[in-house]
Amino acid sequence: MSGSGGGAAAAASIWPHVDVRRELGRALFREWVASNGAGAYASSTVACMHTRRYHGLLVAALEPPRARHVVLSHVDVTVKSLAPRAAWDLATHQFPGLNPERGPFYLDRFDQDPVPRWTYAVAGGELEVLLALVRGENAAVLRYTWRGPHPVVITLRPLLAMRHMHALMREHGAMEQRVELRAGEMRVRPMKGLPRLCFRYEGTFVGSPDWWRRFEYLVERDRGLEFQEDLWTPGVFEIRADGSGAPSFLVVGVDKLPEGKPEEIITQTVTAIQAEDPGPTVSTLERKLSVAAELYRADLAPVPSVVAGYPWAEHWGRDGLIALPGLYLATGKVEEAKRVLRGIVATMEGGLVPGRRADEDGRPDTAMAGATLWLFEAARSFADVLGDADPFLQGEVVPAMTAAFEAILRGDAPNGIRVTADGLLAAGKPGDAPTWMNARVHGQPVTPRVGCAIELSALWARGCHTLARLAHAAGAGALADRADIACRRARAAFHARFWCDQTSYPYDVISEVKEGEEAFQDAAIRPNAVLALAIDPACFSPERARATLRRAREELVTPAGLRTLAPSDTAYKGYYGGNVAERDAAYHQGTAWPWLLGFYARAARGVLPAEDSLVVELPELIASAAEREVAVGQVAELASGDMPYTPNGGPAQAFSVAELLRALKG
Numbered sequence: 001m002s003g004s005g006g007g008a009a010a011a012a013s014i015w016p017h018v019d020v021r022r023e024l025g026r027a028l029f030r031e032w033v034a035s036n037g038a039g040a041y042a043s044s045t046v047a048c049m050h051t052r053r054y055h056g057l058l059v060a061a062l063e064p065p066r067a068r069h070v071v072l073s074h075v076d077v078t079v080k081s082l083a084p085r086a087a088w089d090l091a092t093h094q095f096p097g098l099n100p101e102r103g104p105f106y107l108d109r110f111d112q113d114p115v116p117r118w119t120y121a122v123a124g125g126e127l128e129v130l131l132a133l134v135r136g137e138n139a140a141v142l143r144y145t146w147r148g149p150h151p152v153v154i155t156l157r158p159l160l161a162m163r164h165m166h167a168l169m170r171e172h173g174a175m176e177q178r179v180e181l182r183a184g185e186m187r188v189r190p191m192k193g194l195p196r197l198c199f200r201y202e203g204t205f206v207g208s209p210d211w212w213r214r215f216e217y218l219v220e221r222d223r224g225l226e227f228q229e230d231l232w233t234p235g236v237f238e239i240r241a242d243g244s245g246a247p248s249f250l251v252v253g254v255d256k257l258p259e260g261k262p263e264e265i266i267t268q269t270v271t272a273i274q275a276e277d278p279g280p281t282v283s284t285l286e287r288k289l290s291v292a293a294e295l296y297r298a299d300l301a302p303v304p305s306v307v308a309g310y311p312w313a314e315h316w317g318r319d320g321l322i323a324l325p326g327l328y329l330a331t332g333k334v335e336e337a338k339r340v341l342r343g344i345v346a347t348m349e350g351g352l353v354p355g356r357r358a359d360e361d362g363r364p365d366t367a368m369a370g371a372t373l374w375l376f377e378a379a380r381s382f383a384d385v386l387g388d389a390d391p392f393l394q395g396e397v398v399p400a401m402t403a404a405f406e407a408i409l410r411g412d413a414p415n416g417i418r419v420t421a422d423g424l425l426a427a428g429k430p431g432d433a434p435t436w437m438n439a440r441v442h443g444q445p446v447t448p449r450v451g452c453a454i455e456l457s458a459l460w461a462r463g464c465h466t467l468a469r470l471a472h473a474a475g476a477g478a479l480a481d482r483a484d485i486a487c488r489r490a491r492a493a494f495h496a497r498f499w500c501d502q503t504s505y506p507y508d509v510i511s512e513v514k515e516g517e518e519a520f521q522d523a524a525i526r527p528n529a530v531l532a533l534a535i536d537p538a539c540f541s542p543e544r545a546r547a548t549l550r551r552a553r554e555e556l557v558t559p560a561g562l563r564t565l566a567p568s569d570t571a572y573k574g575y576y577g578g579n580v581a582e583r584d585a586a587y588h589q590g591t592a593w594p595w596l597l598g599f600y601a602r603a604a605r606g607v608l609p610a611e612d613s614l615v616v617e618l619p620e621l622i623a624s625a626a627e628r629e630v631a632v633g634q635v636a637e638l639a640s641g642d643m644p645y646t647p648n649g650g651p652a653q654a655f656s657v658a659e660l661l662r663a664l665k666g
Helices: 010-014 024-028 219-221 262-274 284-296 317-327 336-348 369-386 391-410 453-474 476-498 527-534 543-557 581-585 594-608 618-627 654-664
Strands: 016-018 031-035 039-046 056-063 066-082 086-091 108-111 116-122 125-133 140-147 152-164 179-182 185-188 199-203 204-215 226-242 244-254 561-563
Touching: 010 284, 016 024, 016 219, 024 031, 031 284, 039 125, 056 244, 056 561, 066 116, 066 125, 066 140, 066 244, 066 561, 108 618, 108 654, 116 204, 140 152, 140 226, 152 244, 179 204, 185 226, 199 226, 204 543, 219 369, 226 244, 226 543, 226 561, 244 262, 284 618, 317 369, 317 618, 317 654, 336 369, 336 391, 369 391, 369 453, 391 453, 391 476, 453 476, 527 594, 543 594, 561 594, 594 618, 594 654, 618 654
Parallel strands: none
Antiparallel strands: 016 108, 031 039, 039 056, 056 066, 066 086, 066 152, 108 116, 116 125, 125 140, 140 244, 152 226, 179 185, 185 199, 199 244, 204 226
């Protein structure tokens, strides 16, 4: 994670800083992201040249934290000097047939301390541009500060996309070009199906509605997707700056403008983010990860939740439950954690947690075995903090766990979730990909894992143990006994069936025991056995636990996280890149995932003595994984499994940050 390049104060060292020095190559392949605490975000490259359709200066959450739309894509800046007469265009875009690296580029440095700030060297002085999203609102403040020897005119051209974040805009004749002007305000509603945009500005506004065509997004192109977009502008704002360093502001809001003075709004945003820094009594890395965790907490949304990642991941039940202990409980945010878990429980149908919430119609997607079982694991983390008799657990969480327990025992849940005759958990049917390894190529799962997946059976065994523990605390003896029996059966079957003597490592997936059917056992070396060991060590003998860790260290552990498949496997694909099909084919076939390192750390610390080399090296591994950035100050979703372990996937991922922070705190 990037350190700051400016100032000697200890606090400055935790904030991202990039020395650009007017070289586009330094700024084009690094990204940044900021959020408003309610699901809206802003993101781009450090150069502010968008490379993804998801980039924008205001991506509003119209149904917080969901229904995210790119409303304000860019605000292009031109600095005009009056004496001598000259102009500097600061915007950098990719258009067909043009190489932006051959044109002038004026960005000197980028800081996110804690909000994004760009400093351009132009006209013998410098222009500083700062962006702050308004906490809890679909609104942003842009601040422009000119320090130079001569007065200048700063021209600002807003470019609007006005579309869902997964879509692209094309020029069309239905764009409403009428603007409403008031003193220092401009309002426009170019798309009838979307809210209006409101601007508060200084200086003058000159209406000149027009389309700017064929912006190209290079990451989308490289993925084999549509990558060209047209953007619309209502006109330009012109601000006169005398060079004294007095700031000027452009404020934009969806449907309405935020209340308060612009500088006060910026201060509120800065203060809220700075408050996440635990201070110099802890390591610099822990401070950075603590600040990074703020990005994913949508605590200001009407129903608080975890945003699974940026820029495209949404409110996903499974990912949110995995990330919740690290984002909240490990950082002491217990009351906020309760509100998030309460919101997840409210989405349950038929006793099961949806894998994600559908963005368009608000209905839950098909319930998933993994998402539901992670509810039990989250409840265990809560119980360890709150105590088994806590009213929140007993009054709200235990009933949800009981409903899930009964639904799984009945075997009538979606995704074929069921308990086998010997007590393990099975999920999926032909064509399904029921676990977290759920990538598909041409509609077919890459890793189907149909049957008894090792981590799901461990989650079931430990989940039953947790339910028995909480039911016992409530005096619900009958429920406690049933859950305890289910736990014991699952652990006994796990001991009997999952160990592979040939690999000295557990099977990844085994088939159910059915009379007349040939047994199936997948001996691929995958990290799911490490997940199982961290979740329920009682499923392993001490000898098998140690052997599992040694094999995982030998074949799966990298400086970027744990590989999803051992390189010795013929199906291994360590490089993550190419078009969508090529990337999805490698998604769980060798890529390294930082979040898995958190479970590896818990498993190692729970099994091995503190002086063991596998335990001693954990801080170094955690730091190495955290340093591999796509978005500055954040931890990516995954990395290639081969050297140099290039980070990729989602630029900022909730469970990556959460699990590294949790592992760092021990």
